Amino acid sequence: MMNCHHQKYFPIEKMSSQESGREKEIIELDEARLQGQAEIWRYMFSFADSMALKSAVELRIADIIHSHGVAITLSQIASCINGCLTSPDITTLARIMRLLVRRKIFTVHHPLDGGDPLYDLTHSSRWLLHDFEQTLAPMVLMENHPWLIAPWHCFSQCVKEGGIAFKKAHGREIWDLTSGNPEFNKLFNDGLASTSKVVTSAILSGYKQGLSSIESLVDVGGGIGGLISEIVKAYPHIKGVNFDLPHVILAAPAYNEISHVGGDMFHVIPNANAVIMKWVLHDWGDEDCIKILKNCRKAIPRENGKVIIVEVVVKAEGSGVFDDMGFIFDLLMIAHSSGGKERTEVEWKKILEEGGFSRYKIIDIPALPSIIEAYPDDQ
Template identity: 75%
Template sequence: MERIELDEAMLQGQAEIWRFLYSFTDFMGLTSAVELRIADIIHSNGGAATLSKIASCISDGLTSPDITALARIMRLLVRRKIFTIHPPSDGGDPLYNLTHSSRWLLHDSEQTLAPLVLLENHPWLMAPWHYFSQCVKEGGAAFKKTHGCEMWDLASRDPDFNKLFNDGMACTSKFITSAILSGYKQGFKSIGSLVDVGGGTGGLISEIVKTYPHIKGVNFDLPHVVSMAPAYNGVSHIGGDMFHAIPNTDAIIIKECIKILRNCKKAIPRENGKVIIVEIILKEDGSGVFDDIGFVMDLVMFAHTNGKERTEAEWKKILEGGGFSHYKIINIPALVSIIEAYPDAQ
């Protein structure tokens, strides 16, 4: 066999492919930590816990946890800086601690991504990733090729998946809502009524109305979604299809609007009306803290909804085609930005 000498660049390239090849292990290790509530266990023990303490808290009394398997998972998550490990001052067993990352895995925190981790690990959402090459060859939506229907159809038929989906969306809504309220203070003051189109269980609109009680809020989504929504002061829940019609209002806030911009335009007044679009804006040369995640989210959309993330130039073209030639972009402290779009006179 001929001996092949690899230079440093080729070795680095090989290492990169190895990393891509098994990058799913990071997510599965993270998922295991969420399912086992490891961050919650450490948090409930004062922010530091030994491996044996974590294992004892995982035990349900019927089975005995495999502490060696737990140690292997924790070793990877420490290397990925999800947790840290430190020797105690008394010379006992090492202590695992939370980091800024693992604090986002606490189940009962207002700032948590744990429900989204569990949602993304559901077999129905994992399967479409295997259809990307087929979508390139044939066209079509990965999720529909996999399941023969849209994700919303499965949610409407399966209460457990519907709850998992709603919980996943609600957890991100909480901290995105906080970012919107802190970064868009002037935008809500002149609005008398506001419809959150695709508002899920109403978390965003309820917080807006709580902060700005002069606003009459409407949470508008599919009937099976709003049926799960709790009651909020100042908010009405309306079930319907955004692709057919949207309730009339001063302004609309929406997270995915491409196919319904014209319906949005019909629902708001020509003078002083506006659509508040909460979306990721891709920056191809961006170096911001969330800029790389935007490109990941574009493929998540490809896998699950047949939607896509867009650059500002792409958004400009879409808005003009929907009758919104004038807009401005407002950056907020979140993965998403706000696009404030104003309807054309005609």
């Protein structure tokens, strides 16, 4: 007879939908916590991107690749680096370039024949070319210099005590350091000049309709006249006035059809059909901005006058290519200015209304700042 072994079968307990949901929640929570940890690591070391970028500018890597006209090897890049006391360290260069390729600052191509990798420029690295009219290379060097990085380390101190971050870091404000230190002054001026050219180009291409109807224009805080001279060159019918503090005007070169006027915007502004101010008001607190705007209103006609404000407009939910930079530039103002700030549209509206400009429109241009075109109130 055959022995029959009776096996007992235990039914597999099905997980309840409630338990399944809990397990899913735990997995999602673990993934979210891991993602959160990864983000903190990334932000903790985000300065590494800045430092790699700065080293590329100092070594003129973009310029070297551009001068060859084709993609080149690391050895070719290294052989063109100036100022080396010994032969360049290609291993260190390769590691810096690996990050910059990952960040899409440069590209790398691996030849099928197994030859050395070839590095080339991208749309980003073309902004690092030194000898081009449109370059951000001097700004990269300026903003990542230890002098300008130091105030960022004082933010928590500013929260606790108030005061000016730059002064906490250096014992004096930024303008005092520029006037007393020729090296810093050159670094600072070169950086600002490079961004000014980029923004000026964007104004000329993105605000044609606004400029073509103006007969006379005063650039308040115009420095040595770079912006107003380019506007008048593009629109020769405009009578241009460059207005700044007397000691600034003394250094301004002569331009055709441009009058240089020294003075103080807190006292009186020269008369014109329109006033333009580029990256001026963000240096000042609200009360000072209102004083400046009131003086602008006195300087222009009520009927067809306008003030052209070239500034960042911070957008809380903005998704445009420059919108993230608005928040960063606002912190930059904490680091480097003496009470300045970037503003949201609500904040701009408030100071414009109090300055006598309750009507305005915001015009996007192909650059970091926007144009706020403001029109004087009747009364």
